[in-house]
Each structure stands twice: as structure tokens, then as C-alpha cells.
Amino acid sequence: MGKDLNLKLKVWRQDNADDHGRFEEYGANGIDTDMSFLEMLDVVNEGLIEDDREPIAFDSDCREGICGTCSMVINGVAHGGQKGTTACQLHMRHFSDGATITIEPWRATAFPVHRDLVVDRTAFDRIQQAGGFISVRTGSVPDANATPVPKDDSDLAMDAAQCIGCGACVASCKNASAMLFVAAKVSHLSLVPQGQPERERRALAMVEQMDKEGFGNCTVTGSCEAVCPKEIPLDFIARMNREYGRALIKRETSS
Amino acid sequence: MNLDAKIPTGSMAQKWDKHRFDLKLVNPANKRKYEVIVVGSGLAGASAAASMAELGYNVKCFCYQDSPRRAHSIAAQGGINAAKNYQNDGDSVYRLFYDTVKGGDYRSREANVYRLAQVSVDIIDQCAAQGVPFAREYGGLLANRSFGGAQVSRTFYARGQTGQQLLLGAYSSLCRQIGLGKVQMFPRTEMLDVVLIDGHAKGVIVRDMVTGEISRHSAHTVVLATGGYGNVFYLSTNAMGCNVTATHRAYKRGAAFANPCYTQIHPTCIPVSGDHQSKLTLMSESLRNDGRVWVPKSQDVAEKIRRGEINPSGIAEVDRDYYLERKYPSFGNLVPRDVASRNAKEACDEGRGVVGSGLGVYLDFADAIGRMGEDVVRERYGNLFDMYEKITGSNAYQNPMTIYPAVHYTMGGLWVDYNLMSNIPGLFVIGEANFSDHGANRLGASALMQGLADGYFVLPYTIGQYLAEIGPDERPSEASSEFGGVEESVKSRIDKLLSIKGKRTPTSFHRELGQIIWDKCGMSRSESGLNEALEKLPALRQEFWENLNVPGENGSLNQSLELAGRVADFLEFGELMCRDALQREESCGGHFREEHQTEEGEAKRDDENFSFVGAWEYKGADSTPQIHKEELTYEEVKMTQRSYK
Numbered sequence: 001m002g003k004d005l006n007l008k009l010k011v012w013r014q015d016n017a018d019d020h021g022r023f024e025e026y027g028a029n030g031i032d033t034d035m036s037f038l039e040m041l042d043v044v045n046e047g048l049i050e051d052d053r054e055p056i057a058f059d060s061d062c063r064e065g066i067c068g069t070c071s072m073v074i075n076g077v078a079h080g081g082q083k084g085t086t087a088c089q090l091h092m093r094h095f096s097d098g099a100t101i102t103i104e105p106w107r108a109t110a111f112p113v114h115r116d117l118v119v120d121r122t123a124f125d126r127i128q129q130a131g132g133f134i135s136v137r138t139g140s141v142p143d144a145n146a147t148p149v150p151k152d153d154s155d156l157a158m159d160a161a162q163c164i165g166c167g168a169c170v171a172s173c174k175n176a177s178a179m180l181f182v183a184a185k186v187s188h189l190s191l192v193p194q195g196q197p198e199r200e201r202r203a204l205a206m207v208e209q210m211d212k213e214g215f216g217n218c219t220v221t222g223s224c225e226a227v228c229p230k231e232i233p234l235d236f237i238a239r240m241n242r243e244y245g246r247a248l249i250k251r252e253t254s255s
Numbered sequence: 256m257n258l259d260a261k262i263p264t265g266s267m268a269q270k271w272d273k274h275r276f277d278l279k280l281v282n283p284a285n286k287r288k289y290e291v292i293v294v295g296s297g298l299a300g301a302s303a304a305a306s307m308a309e310l311g312y313n314v315k316c317f318c319y320q321d322s323p324r325r326a327h328s329i330a331a332q333g334g335i336n337a338a339k340n341y342q343n344d345g346d347s348v349y350r351l352f353y354d355t356v357k358g359g360d361y362r363s364r365e366a367n368v369y370r371l372a373q374v375s376v377d378i379i380d381q382c383a384a385q386g387v388p389f390a391r392e393y394g395g396l397l398a399n400r401s402f403g404g405a406q407v408s409r410t411f412y413a414r415g416q417t418g419q420q421l422l423l424g425a426y427s428s429l430c431r432q433i434g435l436g437k438v439q440m441f442p443r444t445e446m447l448d449v450v451l452i453d454g455h456a457k458g459v460i461v462r463d464m465v466t467g468e469i470s471r472h473s474a475h476t477v478v479l480a481t482g483g484y485g486n487v488f489y490l491s492t493n494a495m496g497c498n499v500t501a502t503h504r505a506y507k508r509g510a511a512f513a514n515p516c517y518t519q520i521h522p523t524c525i526p527v528s529g530d531h532q533s534k535l536t537l538m539s540e541s542l543r544n545d546g547r548v549w550v551p552k553s554q555d556v557a558e559k560i561r562r563g564e565i566n567p568s569g570i571a572e573v574d575r576d577y578y579l580e581r582k583y584p585s586f587g588n589l590v591p592r593d594v595a596s597r598n599a600k601e602a603c604d605e606g607r608g609v610v611g612s613g614l615g616v617y618l619d620f621a622d623a624i625g626r627m628g629e630d631v632v633r634e635r636y637g638n639l640f641d642m643y644e645k646i647t648g649s650n651a652y653q654n655p656m657t658i659y660p661a662v663h664y665t666m667g668g669l670w671v672d673y674n675l676m677s678n679i680p681g682l683f684v685i686g687e688a689n690f691s692d693h694g695a696n697r698l699g700a701s702a703l704m705q706g707l708a709d710g711y712f713v714l715p716y717t718i719g720q721y722l723a724e725i726g727p728d729e730r731p732s733e734a735s736s737e738f739g740g741v742e743e744s745v746k747s748r749i750d751k752l753l754s755i756k757g758k759r760t761p762t763s764f765h766r767e768l769g770q771i772i773w774d775k776c777g778m779s780r781s782e783s784g785l786n787e788a789l790e791k792l793p794a795l796r797q798e799f800w801e802n803l804n805v806p807g808e809n810g811s812l813n814q815s816l817e818l819a820g821r822v823a824d825f826l827e828f829g830e831l832m833c834r835d836a837l838q839r840e841e842s843c844g845g846h847f848r849e850e851h852q853t854e855e856g857e858a859k860r861d862d863e864n865f866s867f868v869g870a871w872e873y874k875g876a877d878s879t880p881q882i883h884k885e886e887l888t889y890e891e892v893k894m895t896q897r898s899y900k
Binding site for chain 2: 015016032034035036039043046048050052053054057061062063064066067069082084085089091093115118120121122124125128129130131132134135136137138141142143144145147148149150151154155157158161162164165189194195
């Protein structure tokens with residue numbers, strides 16, 4: 001059993017996308033240090049419902065750091081600032097008794113707020129739909145070992161493919177850029193031989209959709225890398241820029 | 256009720272081939288005239304939706320998550336089985352089939368399992384072609400690992416995130432079809448009921464979880480890929496949103512629910528740390544390859560550990576009980592999941608548990624570190640040790656891990672025939688939501704296999720038979736009285752939940768329900784305990800409908816309302832589970848009845864009387880459901896008592 005904490009929360013409340021929103025304060029008392037951050041919010045919400053007040057809406061699902069659903073800025077840092085950790089895996093032992101904790105939603109034009117801490121991240125899905133795939137029909141594929149993939153390429157592709165699509169990169173970027181997210185997918189698929197036929201087309205289409213959704217550009221401050229719960233490195237953005245440049249040149253020279 | 260499994264005739268190896276030839280085909284030009292609804296976007300749902308859209312059908316896909324990429328298949332760690340025999344170690348379709356039937360303790364349907372093993376090889380090809388970054392050897396070919404319940408290396412994996420990578424593969428195919436306009440995706444949309452017209456499933460009623468809008472969707476056929484019901488236990492390794500609503504609603508509309516008492520308790524999860532616990536986290540089964548499970552021999556020592564007076568590393572070897580190694584010398588720490596779980600419970604019930612709550616045992620890596628060095632252990636299990644430290648704050652290189660079993664997977668589900676169609680014509684059920692392939696116990700790395708087999712390679716064929724039979728013109732109007740009636744009942748239920756205005760939160764009911772089910776219908780079950788649960792549950796359900804408080808309204812994002820609806824269904828479903836556990840007077844796989852054990856305390860099957868699928872028919876709110884039996888016959892595999900001594 002851990003120790004108990006008494007905390008003050010400043011939480012962003014917003015009824016819907018049109019509401020201006022405001023901070024509201026709540027006490028979170030008798031919080032066991034073994035609780036996860038979201039379990040602490042569960043306790044606060046149970047108290048609110050018992051007082052017949054509306055609980056704080058926030059997204060979470062797997063609560064083991066892999067589904068990418070949870071999304072909140074804690075004390076100014078997306079997911080709360082523990083290295084390689086989503087909000088759902090952040091535990092209360094990292095907070096001290098008497099602390100004030102500020103909790104906000106992801107803030108980006110491309111991620112409108114649905115309610116309180118819940119935001120709309122369907123822009124990410126639309127970027128994937130624009131080209132984040134390899135066009136194979138079910139069944140029309142060769143034997144898996146017919147196409148060897150060098151282990152180093154496969155491992156590097158996996159480093160990129162680990163992205164959980166949570167959007168912390170966007171939330172932490174002063175430009176609300178989605179470059180790390182897009183770079184992870186572009187890099188993953190351009191690193192494996194199966195992804196080669198659509199390599200240029202994919203890079204162009206995904207970047208175009210990213211711009212359309214209203215995400216900003218990258219100015220290489222690296223805040224995305226710092227908060228990424230899967231610790232996806234900035235190098236992939238450089239790789240995507242190369243992929244994009246390469247695709248542009250190919251398009252120019254082939255037309 | 257007609258439970259014809261429609262198993263094709265012919266030899267086991269030729270059934271699927273023959274059946275595919277016998278199935279009616281839909282003319283390619285006609286496929287675009289059909290509408291298919293898929294509920295759920297996990298491995299089964301996403302792969303089915305994408306594959307059917309590729310064939311030309313118009314698909315509507317619904318999921319409660321904010322994106323189809325987040326379905327709980329994503330959390331599977333270990334791997335996916337396939338009978339590729341890439342390791343040249345004697346694997347074959349037949350061996351995978353045999354291992355799966357045996358692992359399921361002879362309670363699955365042979366023909367379905369054989370087909371599963373057959374198509375397993377195609378799944379790996381499909382996923383590799385999608386760019387899934389499977390683990391590879393230096394020559395560039397695919398790597399394999401071994402997994403519980405098998406003596407060959409047939410498990411393909413992508414680090415400890417195989418489920419994530421396979422799901423993102425299926426999601427990428429789904430995205431492609433959404434982009435092409437063949438799939439219409441509805442995220443943050445929850446299915447609340449199924450609509451039947453003339454006895455056929457023809458649509459669903461859904462709630463938009465952002466606006467609260469209730470809407471009707473009609474189609475030629477409905478596919479449920481809505482996962483398992485593990486959250487009936489409140490605490491499980493399932494995601495917070497996993498629920499039984501879709502399958503339970505279908506049950507209440509006439510679909511038979513098969514073997515609800517078959518649940519899998521995974522032995523290596525992080526123990527509960529307090530009342531606040533919202534969910535449990537699995538630590539991969541692979542840890543048992545090198546970790547040794549133990550508790551102190553004496554209760555006194557355990558008591559001192561629980562009070563924090565002594566440290567486990569200070570306990571002498573002679574005072575430790577490595578109970579799995581002692582009781583099962585040939586399998587040791589690698590006994591199947593059900594056996595490992597029951598033994599942990601037994602040790603803790605004897606007062607020898609080692610965490611504050613008394614519900615935890617050690618998984619100790621000291622020997623492995625001594626033998627191989629910390630670096631090798633870190634290389635193999637580093638990510639798991641990190642995750643353990645994040646959650647518990649304890650360093651497992653220095654102190655033994657503590658683990659305890661937790662609910663992980665549910666083998667029961669809606670009854671389906673060989674075509675994966677339920678007893679309601681036009682209602683198909685795939686993935687964890689159906690019952691057919693794992694019997695009474697699922698082997699590791701087989702859930703991913705089944706989800707993708709159903710979605711990529713079985714349903715796209717079998718659904719054609721039904722669609723060809725009904726013809727393309729039959730999609731009913733959403734304005735029909737049947738749709739109106741079901742929508743009305745959905746709305747009035749929501750109004751009722753919001754109007755009770757009692758004192759208790761939805762979570763408090765869910766937690767109390769979970770405790771009852773865990774105590775009485777968990778790792779071990781008895782007649783008296785199950786009867787006790789069957790007395791308590793109706794009372795709890797009554798209190799729910801009298802004393803629930805759901806703040807807010809329907810017309811906006813309201814997470815309390817979502818949860819309340821799910822808990823209401825779990826409260827009814829929990830009773831069905833207990834009823835099923837009560838009728839099954841034997842022990843098999845994950846279902847352990849205390850009255851039916853061998854002298855050594857092992858599960859004792861009764862093949863003569865219980866070699867059947869128990870499929871329950873809903874008989875109305877005030878009546879007891881009725882069980883129907885599909886007898887299981889084994890043509891190929893000889894039934895034997897499992898032994899791991």
C-alpha cells in the first residue's frame with residue numbers, strides 16, 4: 001500500500017466544441033500513491049457523481065499504454081512528463097502531497113474539443129486514409145518468406161511502426177505539427193520492400209492531407225520527440241523530408 | 256431452436272475446400288448492390304470489413320473507440336500462431352489443429368479448428384504483404400518463438416507488440432477502403448440493439464457517443480465483431496470500454512449464447528494494489544520461460560512479508576516452495592494457463608500470498624540473472640521489466656516480481672455454425688465474440704490467429720452464401736415498424752437510466768458485480784457458491800434500476816451514461832454465466848468445479864455427459880433461459896485426460 005496524497009486539481013471543463021471552456025478546481029484527497037493518474041481522476045469523478053455533478057470527461061481505454069486513447073496535458077506537458085509514459089501509465093508516486101496539478105486537453109486547431117479533455121483526432125485517420133497503407137487485396141499475396149527483409153531495415157521499420165497515434169506530438173508542438181506522426185508511418189512503410197511500389201505516392205498524399213487538416217509545419221524544436229510515449233526519434237522526420245523531396249523530384253522528372 | 260452446425264461432409268482435410276466449392280457465389284456486378292454492417296474494428300472486424308469491401312460489398316463499420324486503430328486487439332503482446340513449419344521442426348496444419356483441440360480440453364468443434372489451422376498460413380502471408388514488421392533473422396526471413404501448449408516454434412511476433420502491429424495492418428487495409436469510399440466508418444458510435452425483420456438480422460440501432468443521437472442503419476446482413484465479455488468481472492486485462500452489450504442484445508433478440516462459463520484467467524498479471532484499481536495489466540506469459548514461481552513454505556513468513564517486515568531475498572531456499580516445480584516436475588513453471596492460475600490461488604488461499612492484499616505470488620528471476628547475467632535477461636524481457644516498474648515502482652532485477660491471475664479472455668460467445676452465422680439468419684459473429692474455436696481454454700497466440708482467420712479468410716466466403724440466397728433487393732427500409740420499435744425500446748431504456756436519480760454510481764455497481772462473479776464464478780466454482788451468486792445478482796440488478804445515478808443528459812458526450820448501459824447488460828449477463836457454470840457438472844479447461852477434481856486436485860472432465868456446447872436461449876425477463884446442446888463428436892482427435900505432471 002502506498003501513502004496518501006491530498007491534491008488540488010485545476011481541470012479544463014468545456015461542454016462542447018462551441019463552448020469557450022474554463023478551468024475548474026477540485027480537491028483530490030486520500031489519493032494512494034499506487035494509483036495511476038487516471039485512477040486518481042476516477043476517484044474524483046466518483047465523488048462528483050455522488051454530489052450529482054457531471055464528471056470530468058476524458059478518454060482512456062486499454063490503460064496499459066498501447067491503444068493511444070488517453071490524451072491530456074498534465075502540468076503543461078503532454079502525458080505528464082515521465083519519459084516514455086502515457087497518461088494511463090503515469091502513477092501518483094511521482095507527485096507530492098499538497099501539489100496543484102493542472103490538466104488540459106490536447107490543444108490544436110486540427111483536434112477540436114468534444115468535451116472537457118476529450119478531443120477529435122479523426123484528422124489522423126484521414127491522413128492514414130490518404131495513403132498510409134500498402135495496397136494489397138486479401139489473398140493476392142506471395143508467401144511471407146518469398147520477400148526477405150534485411151533485419152536492420154525491419155527493426156528500424158518497427159521502431160517507427162510503434163507509434164500509437166495518441167497525438168502528444170501535436171499537443172506539445174508550438175506549431176501543432178503532426179510531422180512525427182506522419183513521419184512514423186511514411187518511414188515504416190518506405191523501409192520495407194513491400195512498401196516500395198507506392199513509396200512516392202504515399203509520401204505526397206499523406207503530407208498533402210496533413211497540410212489540409214490544418215497541422216503546422218516542423219521547425220525542429222524536438223518537443224514531439226521529448227513527449228512521445230513510444231520515444232519515436234526526430235530522425236524519422238528527417239527521413240520523411242527526404243522521402244517527400246525524393247517523391248517531388250521523381251514526379252517532376254517523370255512528367 | 257435449431258443448432259445445426261452445418262459441418263461439411265468429407266474428410267477433415269477436405270471439408271473446407273469442398274465447402275468453398277459448394278458455397279454459392281455472388282456475381283461480381285451484384286456485390287455492389289449489397290450493404291453489410293460490421294460492428295467492431297478489432298482484428299476480426301477490421302479485417303472482415305476491409306476484405307468484404309475489396310470484394311465489392313458496401314460496408315458500414317462501427318466502433319465505440321475514437322478510431323478503429325484503438326480496438327483492444329492492439330494490446331496483445333506475445334504473438335500469432337501459424338502452421339508454416341518455417342523452423343523445419345515438424346509442424347503441420349494437423350499438429351496445430353491437434354494442439355488447439357487438446358489445449359481447448361476437447362470442448363471445441365473439430366471442423367472449425369481444422370479450418371483455423373489451415374488458413375493460419377495465409378494470415379502470415381497477408382500480414383507480411385501489408386508491411387507488418389515481424390521479427391526477422393539476419394537472413395531476412397521470419398523468426399519464430401515457442402509458446403505454451405506446443406512443442407514446436409510456430410509463433411510469429413513483432414517485439415512485445417504483435418497485436419498492435421497486426422491491428423495496424425488490418426487498420427491500414429480498412430483505411431484504404433474508407434479512402435476508396437467502399438467502407439463508411441462510424442467511430443465513437445455504439446451499437447445498442449440489433450433489428451430483426453421476419454426473423455433475419457437486418458440492421459442495428461446505434462448511439463453517436465458525441466451528440467447522443469440515436470440512429471437506424473439497415474443492411475442485408477449484420478456482422479458482430481465486438482470482442483469478449485471479460486469486463487463482467489469489473490477487473491480484467493480488457494480495455495475499459497470492452498463490453499457485452501452487442502452480443503447480449505443479440506442474445507435477447509434470439510441468438511443463442513454458447514458456453515458463457517468458459518473464461519480464461521491468465522496467470523501472470525500485476526496484482527491488485529488497492530480498491531481504486533480500474534483494470535489489470537498482463538505481463539507476457541513468456542516470462543515463465545525464465546522466472547520461477549514461489550511462495551514461502553510457512554504462513555508466518557508470508558505474514559511477515561505482507562507486513563513489510565522481511566524481504567523476499569532474505570528467505571532461505573529451504574523455506575521457499577516452488578510449488579509448480581514441485582507438483583509438475585516435467586512442465587514445471589510452464590504448465591498451461593489454467594493450471595498455473597489455480598495453483599496460485601491455492602497458495603494464496605492457504606495464507607501464503609506475498610503482497611499486502613494476500614493475493615500475489617513471486618515470479619523470481621534471481622536464478623536466471625545468476626545463470627545468464629542481467630544483460631541477457633534485460634535483452635529478453637527488458638520492456639516487461641520496465642512496464643512492471645512503471646506500474647509498481649519496484650525493480651524486478653533486484654526484487655522478485657509479484658504476480659496474480661487475472662481475467663484475460665472469454666472463450667464463450669454467441670453460437671455460430673460452420674459459416675460463422677448465428678442461429679439468427681443473417682447475423683454473423685466473428686473473433687472473440689463467437690464461441691467456436693478455443694473450447695474451454697485458449698492457447699497462447701491463438702486469439703490473433705482466430706480473429707484474422709475469421710475476418711480475412713472465412714467470413715468473406717461464407718457470407719456470400721447467405722447473400723446469394725436472399726438476393727440483392729431485400730435491404731429493408733429504415734422507416735419500417737421493426738426499426739421504429741427497436742429504436743423506441745433503446746430510447747426508453749436510456750431515458751430510464753437517466754431518470755432513476757438514485758445515489759450510487761454506475762462504477763460502484765460494476766465493482767460489486769465483478770466481485771461476486773470473481774468470487775463465485777472465477778478461478779474455481781462450486782454449486783453452493785454459484786447458487787449464492789444467483790441469489791445476489793437479481794437483488795443487485797434490482798437495486799441498480801432503483802438507486803442508480805447518471806448525471807447529465809443523453810444529448811451530449813456522457814461517459815456515465817455509456818457505462819451505465821454496459822453495466823446494466825453485464826448485470827443480466829453475469830447471471831447467465833453462473834447458470835452455465837452451474838449446469839456444467841465437470842471441470843474442463845478454464846472451468847473448474849470444486850466438486851469435480853481428481854485426488855491430486857486436478858480438473859476432471861466428464862466426456863460421457865458433458866461433451867457438448869451449451870447454447871442458451873433467452874426466454875424473457877422473468878423466465879429462466881433454456882439450454883440447448885450441440886453434441887461434440889471427435890472424428891480425428893482422441894479425447895484424453897490432460898496431464899502435465
